[in-house]
Amino acid sequence: MSIDEIFKRMLKSKIFRNRKVLMPDYIPKELPHREREIERIAITLAPALRKDRPNNLFIYGLTGTGKTAAVKYVLSRLESKSSELGANVKSIYVNIRHRDTPYRILTDIATELNVRVPFTGLSTGEVFGRLVSKLKELNGIYIIVLDEIDFLIRKHGDDVLYKLTRINELLNRAKVSIIGITNSVKFVESLDPRVRSSLGEEEMVFPPYNAEQLKDILGQRAKIAFRENVLDTEVIPLCAALAAREHGDARRALDLLRVAGEIAERMGDSKVRKKHVMVAREEIERDRVGDVVRSLPLHSKLVLASILAASGGGRINVTTGEIYEWYKRVVGIIGIEKVTFRRVSGIIGELDMLGIIQTRVISRGRYGKTRMIVIAADPKTIFSSLEEDPMLDPVLDIVEQEALPKDERRRI
């Protein structure tokens, strides 16, 4: 197929009418099953229209429960209403997962306010100072949304949050409200009580969607996204059911539907069918694992290779100690300095958080306390992603021997 043909095919898609509405950053005109939450956010933020500072708001809920969408939705309505009324309300949205240092967050906020700051070189205090002096000149209500704040707290503590929640004391006319969004409920406990109480002037919980609700969401978007009658009847229920199993994640459900459509299109099929969804599921997972593994630093890759070897390709559980033994051997083969046990333990923790492996702390009594480690992603995908790093060449042969003995084809 020539490039021109590919482009031509894409332009007159047989499947999609408007693929954009299935993208994760699309904010639909209506958010089914979030009416109550939207109402509460609106009630909380409404005082901004009277030029009063809205209470800070703290929102919890698992990924894909519509937190971000609901907040953005209310904010865009609020902003258009306020410009209608001549009130000065501005919102600033920062996603902390991608900008996870105090410095970057502050520069992002500053940039939104047209304060020019270099992306490195200054102290965080200096950036904060510039931010404050800019805000001092300004008038109006500023609503700062900090999405996925748990990423910040985990690595850098709540210092910035504390400063931000107290920023109003330094201002005269402008007023700042903060909306914090987090996926993990547990993290709230680790907050400084002062931050917690000021950030949580209002609190809300977004419950996960169930399969029925996911079906509604998918149905609503599918009407716009797909051409008529291209979806097999089972497709939406299947996407909904698969995502409901993974804690009711609407983003997951939409991804599945979109990728299934893309696959159907790629295969030249005129309809999206069940089998496309199943392929989509594997493809999404493979991409995710591949991206994560590829971007790992060298020693993390080596530890991962060691886990692969020690566990026989994920068939048996292994302990941190066993992995370290393997790791030392692997490092010896390539002839580089080894890192400490403590570091390897840390790396194992990081791999766990990334969902590549799963760990569980257990006690074997007399024989000590340790972590039991299982590979959580597809070992073959991990292996082939590791293969892309030429540094690992000398060790992967041995890893492969351990990981895939005798019968070559292995599926979970």
Add this chain to the structure above:
DNA sequence: CCTCCACAGGAAGCGCAGGAGT
């Protein structure tokens, strides 16, 4: 009931790279 293993995981801090400001 107590011990003691094999680690977990917190705290502090170090050396380096990358970038500003002067």
Add this chain to the structure above:
DNA sequence: ACTCCTGCGCTTCCTGTGGAGG
């Protein structure tokens, strides 16, 4: 050219702990 800043991957040192075996 020099100083100062941050993030990162890492080391060092540390205290804490569930439960099998004595």
